[in-house]
Amino acid sequence: MGGDIVFPFTRVVGQEEMKKALLLNIVDPAIGGVLIRGEKGAAKSTIVRSIAHILPSVASVEGCVFHCDPDHPKRMCTQCQSRVSNGEKINTERYQTRVVELPLSATEDRVSGTIDIEHILKKGERRFEPGLLGTANRNVLYVDEVNLLDDHIVDLLLDSAAMGVNYVEREDVSFSHPSRFVLIGTMNPEEGSLRPQLLDRFGLSVTVRGEEDVDHRLEVIKRRLEFDSDPEGYIEDAMPEILEFRDLVRRAIDLLPEVDISDRSMRSAVAVCLNFGIEGHRADITLIRAAKANAALQNRCEVIKEDIYSVAEMAIAHRLKRRSFEEASFNTEELRRCLTTL
């Protein structure tokens, strides 16, 4: 888990919804990421970065820059694939997944990759140099202020997020590589809205609010000050809880394939989405996946109504139809009602 100097996840006060949404995605990356909306300085970035400590390590092809998954040849990069088809022996290593950040100032070339100029000048050979979408493969890709990202960069993200592959067709480069990542975006809605296409692409969304309770605020600040005055010491102190938490996440990941969802539960998930007037299937699928991941985190092998209830808002809120220039709001009362009548 490296020497990441980030605030420990286990010491974050409150913000339960956001933490849950992040954990669900770690347990099942196929949920499709999370968009975190909230006011300025509500520690959104701190919390996202904090997951570095609890991210799992995965099996990967030794030496591969994309950390290809040895168990899924179809998701491998072309190089690994040809090695497999040539019958080469593939060694595996453990790869510690991490949070890759995409800064706002990133340019197209560095996001999707470009020709390795150093290589071409020194060796005279054209070689592709992966960009952030390559580095992000099997990792968490974090975009702070995602609503401020340039449109053409957003397009690149959308393509990869949709297909799990980054296709580069530019200049003299024609290349593709796997690019499956958990997309985490944070934004302050005051600074502008997000393109609807990108909004829908996020599996889950949560809205964080500043803590109103003075005692809680005080606790947040005390911990922050303590961390700031000696980050290494603070992390070391929190390490036992971090390791315990890591185990919990690991167990949930291992348990996930065993988690069952009954026909009835599946029906109620779909009914909830329909009740909120959602047409597309993405909400249904995300809701079911998230409910299963939630059960796994509870160390349960079966999805119950509570699982659906506890993740429904995240899966649905950002997909509600809204009138122009109005913020859509999610009615939890209605959710409760809908679930009890089922």
Next chain:
Amino acid sequence: MPDDPLNRHPFSGIHEMHTAKEAILCALVNPKIKTLLIQGASGTGKTVLARSVASITDREVVNIPLNVTDEQLFGSLDVESLLRDGSVRLNDSVLIRADGNILYLDDAGLLDHRLLKMLLGSVDDGVVRVERNNVSAEYLMGTVLIASMNPLESSLPQTIMDDFDVSVQVYGPKDPDIRIRIAEENITYRDGQSLFGPSNGIGEIDIRLDISAARALLPKVAIPTMLMRAISMLARKYRVQGYRGELATINVSLALAALDGRMEVSESDVEKAALMCIYHRKRRPKDRTKEECESKDKYGNTGESMLIDVIRRSDAYREKGNEDATDDEAACFGTDADPIIVSEEDLVMRVGDSFDAIDVIAEIDKGTYAERRSIRSLNSRGKSVGEEEYQGGILDLAVGATVRAAAPFQHRREKESASDMAVIIEMKDVRNRVRHELRRRTLLFVIDASGSLIIGSRMTNVKASVMSMLEKLHSRRDRVGIVRFSEGDTELIMPPTKHVESVAEVLANLSIGDRTPLSEGLMFTYEYMLSYTRKHPEEECYAIVITDGRANIPLREGADPIDEALELADKMRMPGLKWIVIDTGIGYSKNDVPESLSRRLDAKYYTLDDLKDN
């Protein structure tokens, strides 16, 4: 200009500006205080103060030029090292030089907001991540950013204000004796008659000692929980978002105590610190205009809560009677002279049903959709659409094209050169990318909110048409703002923002005032847009004036309010701004002023009915 004596003005020789000086000392003592904003009118010594910091530290003051680009600020590919030995390296950037030094940004309000946001983020993180072109790099940058701003000339959205740890105000001293002394000292000092100017340098040594003593003491300084709680409550009271305000207040309090040689933070430390750290983050209750905490303009209007506004105006309306509702109007809306009952609800008319509006801007900008929407990018942002020869300036290397350009000469160059590189590139081969980026627009609605609009619910129609235009025009990238003008209340009620949801809310709550200061409304818009267009040269700006033209308050006493407005309009054309006039007059209230106004402003003219797309 290393030899300009202003660059070396000694800190101790600076008069007044106590809070600002204290804030700077705090930042030098406590490295957690990273960003400082100094606000004040021009010529009050903001820059001199910032530069004088070099006299009390061993750090250098690194200046950020206003026209700085992403590349110059954060760094990009170093073309020389690339051509020399093929190595991909980051060139020298402003932020690399800032590490361990002090950054100074003059007129922060004029820097591109996006760039400023990224800058503040990097300073706060202490790390710069560069993912540009062919370079992927990360470097540490420990620095203090001191920024100045003249609130009369520019402003920053609240979301950026929130990013400053500390914000202080400086004022020009009122005392003539002090003013004379400052002027004298400045003159002698500039003339270079004294090496150390007003102080002999001893002051600086003392301050340096104070700072290092305070730095040593800082880790031992404690803050009582009671005071921490008070800070939290204060932050809540002023609706400060997030925790940064509280953390900054604590960090400044600790530094103040340390500077005073105390091991415990006192109440007065917290008071001082809160002024520096909480005040600029406060949001007004009911937070309608989220982009700006207090829309205080130079006309002295402070943004009170809308409710108080409405009540105040409704009283004024009752007292002054319905002067505005002239016989014409009465004729139009029934001669029975129904008493117009003005309740608070009436003054905030609802937003009428929106309709399918025409595109008032497309009518102006002929040309294809694509032509209208994208322009050549002057930085390396935007979509790459081709390559061209590198002309110097920003390097946005098109690798393939560059290598292709160099290819025909390789055979000869290999013979002539001692280089062992496989491909030898010379400067003349270098090709830059050509990029296009989407054009951005700012739509400023300038709404006549005078009493005459109360008749026949015209305000309801006005609101409906603004909403309809927005629905038609608005793309996610546009900024939309609202100026309202009526007697004694001409203000920017919504600074241009991309958050249209809050525009809709402000519009819904827009109240009707009294008489019509058309000249003032125009003048306000003109001055605001003059600085706005300067700050956003790449933006297309439109001012959409919505009025019935029944001006009845002049700017200059005794002038004819209508003639004056029209005369002013003649002088208000400016590059980068297009005017549009929408005439709200109907029936007898309709007059030819709006149309004349549109001619003077070189504006497109529409009536409310014209807007409907049939």
